[in-house]
Amino acid sequence: MTAQKRIAIYGKGGIGKSSTASNVAAACADDGYRVMIIGCDPKSDSSITLLGGRRIPTILDLLRQHIDVTEKDVVFEGYKGVKCVEVGGPEPGIGCAGRGIIVAIQELSKVCRFMADMDLIIYDVPGDIVCGGFVAPIRKGLVNEAYILTSGEYMPLYAANNICRGLARINTPLSGIICNSRSVTREEEIVRKFSEEIGSKLMAFIPKEQIVQDCERDGFSVLEKAPDSSIAGVYRELARSIVNNNSSVLPEALEDERLRELTR
Secondary structure, eight states: OOSOEEEEEEEOTTSSHHHHHHHHHHHHHHTTOOEEEEEOSTTOOSSGGGTTTOOOOOHHHHHHTTOOOOHHHHOEEOGGGOEEEEOOOOOTTSSOHHHHHHHHHHHHHHHOGGGGGOSEEEEEOOSOSOSGGGGHHHHTTOOSEEEEEEOSSHHHHHHHHHHHHHHHHTTOOBOEEEEEOOOOTTHHHHHHHHHHHTTOOEEEEEOOOHHHHHHHHTTOOHHHHOTTSHHHHHHHHHHHHHHHOOOOBOOOOOOHHHHHHHHO
């Protein structure tokens, strides 16, 4: 890795972004890289498996308490030195999560002095690009690579296609597609074809294995809890593919009918 990589992982809610992001972070840390993960999801669970199941204070929670936020208040060291930050979200039913991301990232940029020293910064971003705040990491110039996580099911692919439209609208290239399997028939074939037709590439096919959920339940990444498992090897390969990836393309979203054809 010759220059700092700052990546955002997008995808439909519940598709496994936090699990993938934390395992990639752990794998890169295992390879000796200095890694930071910034959870932008209001659930604040992006870093929990890097911290032994421990939840950390979020930037927005501290700001609501009128605390003068410092680096030690919001940056915590996890597995193999991974720096963990959680943005948090608005109070339920009040405010905009996207706007909260903007405020929190601005605050983090002010107090976190060593962000520039990281080899890899991962932004775990919620949902589709439907709110300007969710593209805040890109808009603010904090991200230089975008990845989309999906499965072979129709709705996650629909969300992925929608994200492609959003990226194209803000003139932001896509660096690759990651498939987190839901055991759909012909799943890898479907997602690979989707990747090719939007002009991108499939970075990894992550098989559905119970051990991932078991490790998460215990508060650990697969890389820490089950380093010799086959799925740990998949995450290592994905992490190295991201580290070595230097290509991206402005995606061309598919028409809805073509998307349906792919998944039939």
